[in-house]
Amino acid sequence: xxxxxxxxxxxxxxxxxxxxxxxxxxxxxxxxxxxxxxxxxxxxxxxxxxxxxxxxxxxxxxxxxxxxxxxxxxxxxxxxxxxxxxxxxxxxxxxxxxxxxxxxxxxxxxxxxxxxxxxxxxxxxxxxxxxxxxxxxxxxxxxxxxxxxxxxxxxxxxxxxxxxxxxxxxxxxxxxxxxxxxxxxxxxxxxxxxxxxxxxxxxxxxxxxxxxxxx
Amino acid sequence: xxxxxxxxxxxxxxxxxxxxxxxxxxxxxxxxxxxxxxxxxxxxxxxxxxxxxxxxxxxxxxxxxxxxxxxxxxxxxxxxxxxxxxxxxxxxxxxxxxxxxxxxxxxxxxxxxxxxxxxxxxxxxxxxxxxxxxxxxxxxxxxxxxxxxxxxxxxxxxxxxxxxxxxxxxxxxxxxxxxxxxxxxxxxxxxxxxxxxxxxxxxxxxxxxxxxxxx
Numbered sequence: 001x002x003x004x005x006x007x008x009x010x011x012x013x014x015x016x017x018x019x020x021x022x023x024x025x026x027x028x029x030x031x032x033x034x035x036x037x038x039x040x041x042x043x044x045x046x047x048x049x050x051x052x053x054x055x056x057x058x059x060x061x062x063x064x065x066x067x068x069x070x071x072x073x074x075x076x077x078x079x080x081x082x083x084x085x086x087x088x089x090x091x092x093x094x095x096x097x098x099x100x101x102x103x104x105x106x107x108x109x110x111x112x113x114x115x116x117x118x119x120x121x122x123x124x125x126x127x128x129x130x131x132x133x134x135x136x137x138x139x140x141x142x143x144x145x146x147x148x149x150x151x152x153x154x155x156x157x158x159x160x161x162x163x164x165x166x167x168x169x170x171x172x173x174x175x176x177x178x179x180x181x182x183x184x185x186x187x188x189x190x191x192x193x194x195x196x197x198x199x200x201x202x203x204x205x206x207x208x209x210x211x212x213x214x215x
Numbered sequence: 216x217x218x219x220x221x222x223x224x225x226x227x228x229x230x231x232x233x234x235x236x237x238x239x240x241x242x243x244x245x246x247x248x249x250x251x252x253x254x255x256x257x258x259x260x261x262x263x264x265x266x267x268x269x270x271x272x273x274x275x276x277x278x279x280x281x282x283x284x285x286x287x288x289x290x291x292x293x294x295x296x297x298x299x300x301x302x303x304x305x306x307x308x309x310x311x312x313x314x315x316x317x318x319x320x321x322x323x324x325x326x327x328x329x330x331x332x333x334x335x336x337x338x339x340x341x342x343x344x345x346x347x348x349x350x351x352x353x354x355x356x357x358x359x360x361x362x363x364x365x366x367x368x369x370x371x372x373x374x375x376x377x378x379x380x381x382x383x384x385x386x387x388x389x390x391x392x393x394x395x396x397x398x399x400x401x402x403x404x405x406x407x408x409x410x411x412x413x414x415x416x417x418x419x420x421x422x423x424x425x426x427x428x429x430x
Binding site for chain 1: 293305
């Protein structure tokens with residue numbers, strides 16, 4: 001059996017790459033699984049941004065786990081969102097709407113480090129990279145950008161109504177779905193911001209858009 | 216070196232158990248790392264609820280990964296939130312406010328299955344377990360509840376203002392923080408809800424409270 005084949009809840013499986021991309025584009029944190037040198041599993045959270053057929057993640061060149069990822073250690077990248085609470089008439093049928101994806105593979109250094117960093121900045125704050133000065137050589141040297149190809153993956157989506165049994169539907173309990181919403185709050189200027197510097201377009205747009213789904 | 220000792224960004228380390236508990240209580244999804252029988256790492260997302268010194272998680276008795284967790288396979292449970300976007304004056308200093316925790320250990324069956332399931336339901340919808348009928352024996356038999364002791368963990372919190380260099384502070388770029396907010400939306404009644412059943416107190420309260428932080 002392939003490691004991306006679901007063993008349970010097959011009706012929740014999705015094989016449409018567009019649904020995977022939508023999920024990857026709506027989360028900001030990915031969870032990289034590794035086998036530590038001592039032999040136990042470890043899961044490292046990291047900011048991730050999708051660019052076409054690759055996932056980008058960056059960090060300091062000094063991180064132990066990142067060095068292991070950079071060396072091509074086999075990894076599993078998992079992302080998930082919780083989109084709603086499913087209020088069933090019974091505890092047993094209570095659940096949540098979620099989307100989750102599990103990707104297997106390995107990371108490698110991104111060849112286009114400066115461009116990839118811009119993509120990561122713009123993934124979190126669309127349009128921001130064009131508003132700031134270019135990266136310096138020193139900054140680039142201190143930063144590592146990894147890419148993981150999107151190649152071997154599985155995807156699950158749970159999005160139904162409560163599935164109570166007829167005898168519970170006939171009972172007194174309420175049932176429905178409560179959506180989980182997220183948004184950006186009002187921008188807070190830094191204490192050391194010089195007077196007279198206006199809010200940039202990227203931040204103005206950000207404050208009007210929905211943020212990533214709750215986790 | 217212990218596996219919970221941070222190798223980098225030591226100033227972000229927190230050792231206060233109350234901060235860990237606050238994080239664990241504010242997320243709904245945890246990521247369990249395992250070493251698959253074939254030898255590669257795998258990361259499984261699951262709904263988690265903290266109860267004192269243990270993390271509870273439940274699912275079907277038919278799940279392969281859950282069986283491995285139930286058998287006491289060494290695991291790493293990671294949770295993280297993204298609480299704000301840090302808009303620096305440079306791409307290099309741009310970052311996010313986050314909280315993340317990594318717990319090592321193993322799961323075991325929860326002895327108090329019915330009670331633990333109520334805690335899980337109430338963790339997602341506070342007060343709901345008292346509004347629905349008791350679990351049936353068949354429902355309990357089909358459900359597995361695992362607990363993982365909170366024993367070996369590390370915790371990181373990133374919550375500062377942009378840390379730009381003096382020459383960038385003197386420049387034209389804006390800097391600040393944009394909070395990420397989340398909330399519950401309006402409850403949607405199930406299509407098969409019988410007429411005349413009012414919204415229960417638990418769901419009314421839920422719709423007024425903040426949900427988990429964005430991910």
